């Protein structure tokens with residue numbers, strides 16, 4: 001299950017971001033998963049709870065979006081979107097496709113909760 005090590009790298013990104021912004025807590029983490037990646041969203045959710053336990057993102061919401069894969073069709077000579085692993089070219093139905101994107105997972109953005117500013121005595 002490589003989702004666990006993926007989530008550990010997400011935790012590093014999230015904790016760095018929280019530290020950089022002086023945030024005490026992370027409220028939402030948004031991930032994008034390429035349609036051609038082998039990442040399983042259900043496994044990611046499980047790993048999120050395990051990995052974020054006792055960290056700055058404990059209890060944060062996890063939002064997962066998928067993005068279509070991208071490929072070059074050698075028959076049509078155009079860039080096409082591929083919706084799933086093993087799907088053919090949406091235009092010609094062929095499989096002479098060179099995948100160019102949508103194979104990875106990345107952190108899209110992170111919502112941080114910063115401490116309210118201390119009132120200053122005027």
Ligand SMILES: [Zn+2]
Nearest residue numbers: 073076089092
């Ligand atoms: Zn094609």
